[in-house]
Amino acid sequence: MISDRMTSNLKQTFKESFLPKIGLVLLLAIILMAIFAPLLATHDPTRTGHYADTGSPYPPMGHSYETQIAQDGDIVDIEVHPTSEHILGTNNVGQDVFSRFVYGARVSLLVALLGTALALVIGVPVGLVAGYYGGRIDDTLMRSADIMLAFPGLVLAMALVGVFGSTPIQVPDPIVMAGFAEGMPESIPIPGSVTVVAGLVIWVWFARVARGEALSLRNQEYVKASKSFGMPNRRILTKHILPNSLTPIIVLATIQVAAVILLEASLAYLGFSGTTLSWGYEIERGQDLLRTRPWISMFPGVGIMLTVIAVNLLGDWFRDALDPNIEGDERGV
Amino acid sequence: MAMRQFLVRRLLQGILVIWGVVTVLFGLRAVSPGDPATLMLGEGANRELVERVREEEGLNEPIYVQYLDYVGGLLQGDLGYSWQSNRDVTAMVIERIPATIELTIAATIVAIVIAIPLGVVSATRRNEPSDYGATLFSLLGISTPNFWLGLMLILVMSVWFGIPYPTMSTAAVPVGAVRIPYPSHIGYDFYGFPTGRRGVGFPDAMRALVYDQSVSELGAWLRYITLPALTLGTYFTALITRLTRSGMIDELGKPYVTATKAKGLPNPLIRYKHVLRNTMIPIITVLGLQMGTLMGGAVITETVFNWPGLGLRLVDALRIRDWPLMQGIIIFIAFAFIVINIVVDALYTKLNPQVSAE
Numbered sequence: 001m002i003s004d005r006m007t008s009n010l011k012q013t014f015k016e017s018f019l020p021k022i023g024l025v026l027l028l029a030i031i032l033m034a035i036f037a038p039l040l041a042t043h044d045p046t047r048t049g050h051y052a053d054t055g056s057p058y059p060p061m062g063h064s065y066e067t068q069i070a071q072d073g074d075i076v077d078i079e080v081h082p083t084s085e086h087i088l089g090t091n092n093v094g095q096d097v098f099s100r101f102v103y104g105a106r107v108s109l110l111v112a113l114l115g116t117a118l119a120l121v122i123g124v125p126v127g128l129v130a131g132y133y134g135g136r137i138d139d140t141l142m143r144s145a146d147i148m149l150a151f152p153g154l155v156l157a158m159a160l161v162g163v164f165g166s167t168p169i170q171v172p173d174p175i176v177m178a179g180f181a182e183g184m185p186e187s188i189p190i191p192g193s194v195t196v197v198a199g200l201v202i203w204v205w206f207a208r209v210a211r212g213e214a215l216s217l218r219n220q221e222y223v224k225a226s227k228s229f230g231m232p233n234r235r236i237l238t239k240h241i242l243p244n245s246l247t248p249i250i251v252l253a254t255i256q257v258a259a260v261i262l263l264e265a266s267l268a269y270l271g272f273s274g275t276t277l278s279w280g281y282e283i284e285r286g287q288d289l290l291r292t293r294p295w296i297s298m299f300p301g302v303g304i305m306l307t308v309i310a311v312n313l314l315g316d317w318f319r320d321a322l323d324p325n326i327e328g329d330e331r332g333v
Numbered sequence: 334m335a336m337r338q339f340l341v342r343r344l345l346q347g348i349l350v351i352w353g354v355v356t357v358l359f360g361l362r363a364v365s366p367g368d369p370a371t372l373m374l375g376e377g378a379n380r381e382l383v384e385r386v387r388e389e390e391g392l393n394e395p396i397y398v399q400y401l402d403y404v405g406g407l408l409q410g411d412l413g414y415s416w417q418s419n420r421d422v423t424a425m426v427i428e429r430i431p432a433t434i435e436l437t438i439a440a441t442i443v444a445i446v447i448a449i450p451l452g453v454v455s456a457t458r459r460n461e462p463s464d465y466g467a468t469l470f471s472l473l474g475i476s477t478p479n480f481w482l483g484l485m486l487i488l489v490m491s492v493w494f495g496i497p498y499p500t501m502s503t504a505a506v507p508v509g510a511v512r513i514p515y516p517s518h519i520g521y522d523f524y525g526f527p528t529g530r531r532g533v534g535f536p537d538a539m540r541a542l543v544y545d546q547s548v549s550e551l552g553a554w555l556r557y558i559t560l561p562a563l564t565l566g567t568y569f570t571a572l573i574t575r576l577t578r579s580g581m582i583d584e585l586g587k588p589y590v591t592a593t594k595a596k597g598l599p600n601p602l603i604r605y606k607h608v609l610r611n612t613m614i615p616i617i618t619v620l621g622l623q624m625g626t627l628m629g630g631a632v633i634t635e636t637v638f639n640w641p642g643l644g645l646r647l648v649d650a651l652r653i654r655d656w657p658l659m660q661g662i663i664i665f666i667a668f669a670f671i672v673i674n675i676v677v678d679a680l681y682t683k684l685n686p687q688v689s690a691e
Contacts, residue, residue: 144353147350150351150353150354151666152625152632153625154633158647159659160361265481266480266633269633280480290487291492297484297488301478305477309473309476312475312476313472
């Protein structure tokens with residue numbers, strides 16, 4: 001349970017060290033950037049530039065981007081270097097890198113939060129039941145957890161995305177719908193299968209931690225007492241075991257949010273994500289243009305790094321303040 | 334013997350897990366969309382041909398017969414044939430193993446060599462600039478996506494400083510790379526990688542060193558592996574630094590440290606012999622658990638650097654939905670993971686006699 005002592009511990013650690021402050025400010029800034037993306041973006045992130053003579057975002061047959069760029073005047077809106085119009089430059093098809101950076105935060109954070117929530121919903125009940133009842137239920141559940149753990153997270157995720165397919169879900173954008181941001185895309189693509197897959201890949205880690213907690217709590221006096229009073233098992237699980245095992249689960253959840261952000265970026269980089277509006281995908285796009293236009297890959301990576309740093313700083317803060325007994329830096333992916 | 338009993342039990346558990354992995358993969362393949370025969374022959378293939386392939390491959394049999402067939406084949410070491418290139422999957426897996434092993438071992442060595450001294454320094458000089466530096470480095474290290482780190486290393490080293498990194502791919506030469514020439518007798522596979530013996534692997538470098546007293550091969554190998562190993566190793570360097578630091582701080586506060594100090598033992602001896610040894614136990618456990626991350630990281634790193642290992646082959650197989658190849662590689666990875674974890678557990682009991690092999 002989140003007791004008063006824990007909140008005071010959290011406050012104490014927050015005051016004493018400046019790292020949690022940096023983490024909190026950074027994360028809030030990124031969350032605000034994600035929410036108000038349509039207002040911050042300077043261009044429609046999906047609008048491609050085009051070549052004047054062909055009207056296509058790709059250079060004509062037989063030309064590379066570089067040869068096209070060399071012949072000035074042929075190009076409309078496919079800027080090369082960062083300018084005042086495109087402050088971080090444009091990518092290989094003339095989309096504004098800054099706007100895509102801002103929008104990328106949305107995809108990254110949504111996938112991370114929803115994926116971790118899904119893993120919590122699956123993993124915590126499974127772990128609590130396994131640990132509380134023990135015996136055959138525990139054996140079965142933990143052996144299946146072992147099977148899940150035998151796959152490297154990323155490899156399992158790639159295989160699952162291959163099965164589920166990767167069509168993104170178009171979510172309407174409330175800010176644009178309300179008419180506050182003209183010319184921005186009306187919906188944002190959320191890679192639904194990546195979110196589900198992230199949840200399926202990391203639930204095992206929650207199950208393991210929840211099981212360990214339930215295992216030690218079930219022998220506590222008050223649990224035994226409630227049992228002898230005839231309290232049904234279900235009620236004991238929800239009233240006693242769950243609230244008392246929350247601390248390590250919260251700490252693990254922060255670590256896993258960071259892991260899912262990296263997982264989503266990796267999947268998008270490898271082209272398994274389904275949405276192109278993602279930091280990881282942008283990095284892949286810039287890979288071949290590293291020599292001439294390094295900023296295409298550079299800025300999305302900074303975005304991922306800052307978000308993960310912010311989440312990790314918060315995770316360290318929780319861990320130091322709440323001091324749960326979970327093994328070091330477990331990351332599921 | 335407790336140890337033997339423990340190992341037997343872990344092996345049996347491991348076999349059970351492998352069977353589970355095989356079953357899960359088979360299930361995934363069964364529910365995944367797309368007809369295997371069509372995937373094998375390509376869209377728009379002759380309908381009669383598709384039917385004949387379905388018949389030959391046993392795809393018209395009931396699902397449990399297909400499952401038994403597959404498991405039966407696996408027991409004989411037969412992983413099937415690649416749908417794309419029609420080559421034996423076992424061979425396709427085996428030829429890519431050395432490159433991946435080289436990369437993962439090099440990354441682990443990089444991590445251990447940098448991280449443990451860094452962690453020790455950080456723990457013994459708490460709240461000094463060197464501690465802050467190490468903490469900042471480890472925070473950055475665990476927060477950086479490794480594919481991006483790889484690209485930035487290429488950008489800085491190859492593009493800005495003009496030191497190209499070598500690649501073996503003949504299909505496409507990535508930015509900042511130079512192609513390493515191969516002896517003509519080596520064939521090329523579907524993806525443009527040389528088949529059979531690798532040209533500039535570690536064993537070749539060693540052979541040149543021993544028999545020809547030539548260091549140039551070793552130099553080439555080092556040039557070839559440095560950037561990928563740094564890319565893959567950074568996360569682990571950061572992780573081990575953090576673990577060493579926090580473990581050392583815990584241990585240094587324990588009474589036995591004061592006792593050894595009182596006995597007059599020199600500080601470095603206490604640090605490295607007693608404290609570090611006790612700190613290593615949790616580090617080894619976490620490393621065992623993190624092997625999956627290392628292998629996942631290898632997939633990414635191999636893709637970034639066109640490194641001809643298992644990970645790159647897996648990504649290629651997934652992209653073209655070559656199920657037999659993909660299954661073969663994943664089963665192998667799971668197998669390796671389980672073996673490594675059994676070894677780690679054995680090490681763990683060896684290092685810490687208190688832990689009876691429970």
